[in-house]
Amino acid sequence: MPVGDYCQRDVRTIDATDTLRSAAKRMAEEGVGSLVVLQGRQPRGILTDRDVALRVLREGLDPDATPVLDAIGGDPIVIHETTPLRAAAALMRRCAIRRVPVVDARESLVGVITSDDLLRLIAAELSGIAGAVAAQAPAGTAGAAPEPGTGPEVE
Amino acid sequence: MRTRDYYQTEVVTAPLDATATDLAERMGDYAVGSVVIVDAQRRPVGIVTDRDLTCRAIAREAVPGQVRAADLMSQPLVTANADEPVERIVERMRTAAVRRVVVLRDGRLAGLVSLDDLVVELGRELDDLGEAARRAVQTSRRRGERERRRAEFEETIAELRASVERVGRDVVDFVTREYEALRDRVKRTSGSSGEQGPKSGS
Numbered sequence: 001m002p003v004g005d006y007c008q009r010d011v012r013t014i015d016a017t018d019t020l021r022s023a024a025k026r027m028a029e030e031g032v033g034s035l036v037v038l039q040g041r042q043p044r045g046i047l048t049d050r051d052v053a054l055r056v057l058r059e060g061l062d063p064d065a066t067p068v069l070d071a072i073g074g075d076p077i078v079i080h081e082t083t084p085l086r087a088a089a090a091l092m093r094r095c096a097i098r099r100v101p102v103v104d105a106r107e108s109l110v111g112v113i114t115s116d117d118l119l120r121l122i123a124a125e126l127s128g129i130a131g132a133v134a135a136q137a138p139a140g141t142a143g144a145a146p147e148p149g150t151g152p153e154v155e
Numbered sequence: 156m157r158t159r160d161y162y163q164t165e166v167v168t169a170p171l172d173a174t175a176t177d178l179a180e181r182m183g184d185y186a187v188g189s190v191v192i193v194d195a196q197r198r199p200v201g202i203v204t205d206r207d208l209t210c211r212a213i214a215r216e217a218v219p220g221q222v223r224a225a226d227l228m229s230q231p232l233v234t235a236n237a238d239e240p241v242e243r244i245v246e247r248m249r250t251a252a253v254r255r256v257v258v259l260r261d262g263r264l265a266g267l268v269s270l271d272d273l274v275v276e277l278g279r280e281l282d283d284l285g286e287a288a289r290r291a292v293q294t295s296r297r298r299g300e301r302e303r304r305r306a307e308f309e310e311t312i313a314e315l316r317a318s319v320e321r322v323g324r325d326v327v328d329f330v331t332r333e334y335e336a337l338r339d340r341v342k343r344t345s346g347s348s349g350e351q352g353p354k355s356g357s
Contacts, residue, residue, distance in 0.1 A: 021213065028210035050188065053208035057179030057219050119274065126281075 003088050004081025007102045007111035013038045014068055021063040024052050036101050037068050041108040043101035045072035078103045081110050088113050161241055161276050162258045162266035168193045171225040175212040178203050189255055192224045199257050199264045201228030232257050237265050244268060
């Protein structure tokens with residue numbers, strides 16, 4: 001299950017030199033919580049609505065003079081489209097982030113994978129598993145104790 | 156599963172006249188994404204998220220020190236009772252398209268339950284389930300191993316018994332043969348002496 005098959009391809013982006021004010025307006029108009037910051041075709045990071053709020057209102061950055069590149073972290077965290085989904089979850093955990101830009105072999109942006117996407121996939125899998133469990137239970141015994149000798153022993 | 160098992164009881168609050176700057180400071184200081192706005196009687200009346208600050212204050216070019224919580228907050232609050240089943244809260248989050256629900260007890264602010272809290276809790280439960288499944292598999296593997304060993308042992312014992320019997324039969328056969336051979340010899344010996352008989356004087 002490569003990330004590239006499951007990421008969102010319709011991604012809102014913003015140029016690294018655009019201001020925080022224009023980012024805020026884009027977020028409000030387009031109803032999104034984050035924008036991928038691009039330099040050319042290459043992602044330099046992700047700017048969230050929270051970043052904008054705290055940088056401007058708490059740290060006092062001038063929203064009309066600060067380029068978005070100055071409001072995001074240093075080294076961009078990206079994931080290649082061929083990477084397995086499991087590794088995406090591990091990366092999010094390790095870096096404590098919820099959104100990762102997905103890139104191709106030339107490091108160009110192809111999409112974004114979010115923890116919500118992964119959650120949806122897990123939920124679908126779980127629902128499949130729950131269906132299999134329900135199908136195996138004889139009618140009317142869902143949740144009942146297994147018959148003697150059929151359940152796993154507990155030591 | 157009741158909501159009271161999931162919500163956080165420490166909720167960051169602010170009065171209706173808190174400015175956008177005050178709210179951002181609270182969000183940063185307490186590392187939260189939302190502040191519950193309370194009236195003079197400390198009754199919860201609205202909520203402001205970090206997103207609201209960006210979309211309703213910064214995007215609209217409001218002056219941060221002048222725009223107030225009352226202008227920025229979302230109303231009416233999506234609320235839950237502490238004793239409600241958690242499934243109903245999830246349903247309410249879905250229909251209202253919100254990620255946070257304010258928990259009330261007797262009409263007063265008791266806590267806040269977020270979708271993230273529920274995911275964390277669900278993750279823990281899934282983790283427990285996964286561990287239970289792993290142990291069950293291990294146990295049944297161990298049981299399978301024990302049964303296989305027992306079967307092997309019984310097979311060995313059967314083989315051993317068979318070979319003991321075979322050896323025993325061989326020994327009996329040997330002894331029988333030896334005995335019969337001895338008897339024949341004895342018979343022959345006594346027979347020939349009989350034929351020879353007492354010698355007449357010659």
